[in-house]
Amino acid sequence: MRYLPKSDSERLEMLKACGLSSLNGLVAHLPPEVLRQQDLELPPGKSEYEILDYFRARGDAMANGYASFLGGGVYRHYRPVLADVVVSRSEFLTSYTPYQAEISQGTLMTIFEFQTMICQLTGMEVANASMYDGSTAVPEAALMAARITRRGRILVARGMHPEYREVLTNSVKHQDLPVAEFGFDPASGEIDLADLESKLDDTVAAVIIQSPNFFGIVENTKAAADLAHRHGALLVSVFTEAVALGLLEPPAEADIVAGELQSFAISPSYGGPFAGVVATKMAHIRQLPGRIVGQTTDLNGNRAFCLTLSTREQHIRREKATSNICTNQALIALMATVFMAVYGKEGLRELATQNLAKAHYLAEGLERRFSGRFFNEFVVRCGSPDALNGALLGEKIIGGIPLGRFYPELADCMLLCATEMSRREEMDTLKRICASRSESVLAKSRV
Amino acid sequence: MRYLPKSDSERLEMLKACGLSSLNGLVAHLPPEVLRQQDLELPPGKSEYEILDYFRARGDAMANGYASFLGGGVYRHYRPVLADVVVSRSEFLTSYTPYQAEISQGTLMTIFEFQTMICQLTGMEVANASMYDGSTAVPEAALMAARITRRGRILVARGMHPEYREVLTNSVKHQDLPVAEFGFDPASGEIDLADLESKLDDTVAAVIIQSPNFFGIVENTKAAADLAHRHGALLVSVFTEAVALGLLEPPAEADIVAGELQSFAISPSYGGPFAGVVATKMAHIRQLPGRIVGQTTDLNGNRAFCLTLSTREQHIRREKATSNICTNQALIALMATVFMAVYGKEGLRELATQNLAKAHYLAEGLERRFSGRFFNEFVVRCGSPDALNGALLGEKIIGGIPLGRFYPELADCMLLCATEMSRREEMDTLKRICASRSESVLAKSRV
Amino acid sequence: MVSKVTQHPSQNEPLLFERSSPGKKGYQLPPLDVPAVDPASALGSENVRDEVAGFPEVSEVETIRHFTRLSTWNYAIDLGLYPLGSCTMKYNPRVNEAAARVDGLAWGHPYQPESLAQGAMEIMALLERYLAEITGMDAVTLQPAAGAHGEFTGILLMRACLESRGDARASILVPDSSHGTNPATARMCGYEVVNVKSTSRGLVDMEHFRGLLNPSVAGIMITNPNTLGLFEENITEITRLLHENGSLVYMDGANMNALAGISRPGDFGIDVMHLNLHKTFSTPHGGGGPGAGPVAVKRLLEPYLPTPRIVQEDDTYRYDYNLPESIGRVRAFYGNFGVFVRALAYILAHGNGLRNATLDALLNANYLRAGIEAHYTLPYTDRSLHEVVFSDAIQAKNGVKTGDIAKRLIDYGFHPYTTSFPLIVPGAMMIEPTETEGKQELDLFIEAMAAIAKEADENPELVLNAPHSTRVRRVDEVTAARKPIVRWEPAG
């Protein structure tokens, strides 16, 4: 087998060195009842050509050739060619966590750069090396806030991604950290500050908001922070669309920022692998979950980098660790790092500006459900989202995310997203179909 | 512009160091009549996304989704994933010719391995580092033979690839080296030894044959060599289908072997870049064209490799060089090297055996034009090749190469090729269409 | 004489920020095909930042050079043996990378209609089925993003099951040789951690274990083979006793590379376990991740698996969200799909020959053990499976610790083994070669270990100051932690 670099004669020689005469001797000491006698019910091993053919055929059973206006936490953005080039370097792809600093400076320095750029984007002072994804970064931030404040309640905005909210609730459930929600303004789609205020008290560890929120709407982070802080709670600001940070004020008033970097050169890849991150103020660094790279010097006094503050982590602290996370999403975070390097200061802004323009072009003429200011996603009222999406599929367009599943009160709405990749013709087609449908609905209602 | 790593302020600073104040100052000394005033009539520079879109669209205007039975010097073979992985390494992709041995040992050692494996495959004792392709390797071999024998005439088999023959004739035309052809046996498709013998005399520098020849037929290299040698001429053996060497006796009786390695993990790529090679006996090494890597030692006595015998080459010998070749096809030869490493001894044989089986399956039931033994290509008589190919295109099959363009006497024939990639169903479809057409031809002729 | 490695120039490179200069560009966007929108008016000027201060400005060529140069400072599997115990650093087949980049898969959006997602769903369904077959379990969720996340999910499943019986119970048993994620996980699921001692042979101390069993015990998190590379010979007895106690058995499957095709956890009483696709199933570690930590369960835990689950109806796959007893999502979307593609590609490549890979992994570990045994202390001497743990006891007498020997291995051209784990072995040297190493590479490692043992004896300073050949010398981790500098800031 091509992955096994041994000839049979080498195997025999090696067995001899082990005092054995056959491969079975290697497992002869296992209790007989645990030794499986049958072969695994798997097909015979395949060649790489068959394997590629198999996956290509599966790929063909996906949405090739469709335009798409899906967002909702996963965004279609151009992926600079360099991202794949860099992560395909064996030295990044096939290396382990950089515990041995002297032969891992490459990975360590890229993480240090990642941490720095996340700080620059978010207005925080320290970022970790990555979390599994945005959704799992949120409960980590919540737990962090609970440790910092020594309080035991979380308030989360209903405008945060519904799956993120679900993950949050499920994840902190058994750590005495009940999660309550506060609403959004039914007109603007922004957080309902009054509702938040009414639910805040001195047991609340953190208020969690997302901006732009699930509806694409830019939240008033400052106001939320003020409210939270007034009650001694922390503000956790969450982002799912990192591109927005190229244009929006950084959530510097927040105490913790948790987010998802999928938009930064990371393939949608049917939902993962992505890269989450948690960033905060230096005051809270010892409560951060996950790995952190720090700058130091070597024996000769030269600049060097290493993993640091590992006494927060499970491999040192076991049950007292800040998190159980071990493997993170390093290579994916590296893609995001390459993305940030490629776009840079001007590029990220131009990219964000293009997203803004595309989404506003798309929104023009559609019936927006909320009045709040939006970045590259927005909610439209469209009667039956499923029916509209069906009509769009006929034009090889994947429409928006029907919102009824997540928000029963928005059952007649869908979430549409446009990015720099959305083409004007596609958007025009979508708008045409929308218009013709609402006319025909109108026509029918007239009958 | 993203490929220009300078800011404007850096440009100014650098200009200052050159005693200039503007970029135009760099060309101010050119005669005014040569300075172009207008901009180039090119479109504005494009982003990488537009560039990729452009080429993807061009790729869609090709033969995606078609099965193909084309061969004739370019073969469809599986390409091991490692080939692209290796040649995508920056250190191979973006390095120059390894003149500076101390920082080029990687390239040098792979070429040494390439040369060795070519020798093992061909039965020769030395191979060069690569030629442009098979077709241009042939005139180089012819010129080499002329230098070695100090004779001035070439005999080439009509069964050699017609485009190779044309390149040969055109290339040696002005070096007092007339090229004459000898025929193939109209029944077997093999070289007509009698015709060859009749044309041989003591002015002939080389007899050039191809095996398997353009019709896919295995030639009697030994007999041709005997004849050539009897008249003091050299035998040059050419191959276009390197996979055949996994199964066929090496042309060790030849004095020079010239060939094309496209079959070894090199994309058909609409005809290039490919990798040619010339190999020979050690006695003739100083007449070889192109680069050669040799083994030597470094200052410390350790094994090292370097380009060697460069006194044969144009950069040293100028008009007295063995060839004018400079840039060769190193990276493409590296793909072939990786291919040979991946397949190895057993693999190349199994691959060749599969090709043999597929081609013989395809041939079964078709009307073969020649009786000679064939490897993975063969000639079928099919009435109108264009009409048959048209019918096949309707089934998304690209049929064979119509031979009339190259051999008027074979105007009712096409050259078909099957490789390990040819699928039984596709072959069955081709055979079905062939059969139904010849029936309908029969039917018509009956009317 | 180090025959594995030689020094060679390696390019220096500053931080991106130190390469930056205002106006340099590494990007270009296609021209906007819709009217421009003024950010301040669309978003409110108070919401629009002036710039991302400090963000780099570099060109494309500098970017590729930057990362290419940095890459050359790393060790990697593609460069040589990476014998990190417990990490299963095996060859990452490149065809898997190609598979994961197939357009329709890489650009698949998790919310695209199921009718346009059948390819991805089939991949997930097939991977679930194969993992169930390999582990001998009944059902699988692919959602968890890594091993620790799988543990978390698994313990939530146990908890849900116990809760459905009316009592979540209070504690989880964790052998003292276990990985740090185990106790950390138990804690995150609201359980107290109770340590189980190991015997002098390195196995669960059955007496101690029996003594710990009581009605408050929710279950155990057991690693088998354990982190010493030893098969828990009493595993059927252990699972039987726990089940009798009304407890459930979680297995940390990080060491499945020792069992695949040989023995199935489902057949020796395991109720729930995770797999590390980035270990056993060859997906690349990528400098720390990503991974995937699918959780396999017996029927009794199936109702609690996270939402959604994939179900097949005729030839069509669909998501089932209607799972009233489910613990719900542990992650947005469906998991690290790109990692699933790679793992499935790996399973397809070996197919029913997976057993041969396992046997080669065991052979390599035992061969290394045999080669090194003369020079280092072997605290536990039962037959090793996929890894072997030595201790630095002999060398420590000379002041040379496992960490020093590890650093010296670097000079010999190897990535070190895992140091200081498992905790029950003082000065542990935990070595796992995996099956994708050839004899030549292993022989060089044995040679290096022998040479270092000699150095530790004759010239300990040499080892204590290692590495000597790297572009940075031994790195000061203490200062790094004491005065954390965790981001670049402009000078002055």
Place this chain on the structure above:
Amino acid sequence: MVSKVTQHPSQNEPLLFERSSPGKKGYQLPPLDVPAVDPASALGSENVRDEVAGFPEVSEVETIRHFTRLSTWNYAIDLGLYPLGSCTMKYNPRVNEAAARVDGLAWGHPYQPESLAQGAMEIMALLERYLAEITGMDAVTLQPAAGAHGEFTGILLMRACLESRGDARASILVPDSSHGTNPATARMCGYEVVNVKSTSRGLVDMEHFRGLLNPSVAGIMITNPNTLGLFEENITEITRLLHENGSLVYMDGANMNALAGISRPGDFGIDVMHLNLHKTFSTPHGGGGPGAGPVAVKRLLEPYLPTPRIVQEDDTYRYDYNLPESIGRVRAFYGNFGVFVRALAYILAHGNGLRNATLDALLNANYLRAGIEAHYTLPYTDRSLHEVVFSDAIQAKNGVKTGDIAKRLIDYGFHPYTTSFPLIVPGAMMIEPTETEGKQELDLFIEAMAAIAKEADENPELVLNAPHSTRVRRVDEVTAARKPIVRWEPAG
């Protein structure tokens, strides 16, 4: 103090053959879906070999490690400045690699029907058009595989044209600063080579040149800017005189990186020229190739261009083989198509901004020149275009030659410049930075050159024995040539 580079471990690796062991495999083929055929009976047993004796047998993981390790022994553009004069080692954009791998293009067969090849044909037609625009010529053939092959093609075209006038003539003028391929080519086309002297300013000696003109002169092969990086200021006069003499003018376009967007050869009297797509147009050198050497001609030479030519009719491209005056093919198929894709991608990226790239290339060369001038002899002092040629005259007094300085540059982390070319400069040091270098990298190079000049003065041995930091020390090229070992053979 070398600030560019530091030593670091680099993996050793034997030859593939030394890794080989019978039975190891790196491949697997899909099962044969047709009946097996016995080779001996199908091919004749006399035609079937027993085995490929000596061929390697290695596994996949060993193969990738083998080539990955070897790769790390190389220098590369992606690692740093590669200032080889005359070679135009510029950044090779990675998007070009992606473009060349687009399925329909990479799998295109040269004989597939024209109706299924329109994509490739459009690419070639567009590239021809853009190259004609950039050079100011009328028609282009893409067939030649490299620069030298382009020269060969171009001189054949000249010859065909002259023959059509009844006299091919006998000789070709070649300036003494020309590249070796020029005289070698002239010779291969049946012409005698007549050298033209250079003046003390490094330009064509007009007096000598005029004296050489006579009716047997077929033409000239001139490089402009010449290999000293200087523009031939009398170029219009030269071309005029040749045309008056009934001769034709070939331009070696290897140095087009100095002219693109600035000056067009077609506008200063050139009749035929080649371009090196692997220089000016950024396609990767790949350790020696592949390249492509398109030839651009004026109308008068168009009838002779190789067959086939692409012609556009309405929206359709087709091949025209009916070219009675053509010199015929110089290569099978249509040329190095994959290289065309890359070059076109490059042109599309710069578009009408190509001029800016050229100016930056000139700026870089002049900046290096200004930085180095104080330390080395500059034999020709006219303003440089894209490259500058120094000589080792000062250092040679101490026994330190251009080759030694080159080797010492390696210790400073750079690939050397071109040594010993052009031949008219004794001890030449030919430096071409290209436009894709930033100021930081150039400053380091200047620093290194200054430091080496100092070393050559104060400690020549240090330079004479360089490089000191590489995995192999200076390589013995003399023995290599004296006793050629050009293939591996089994020991014993």
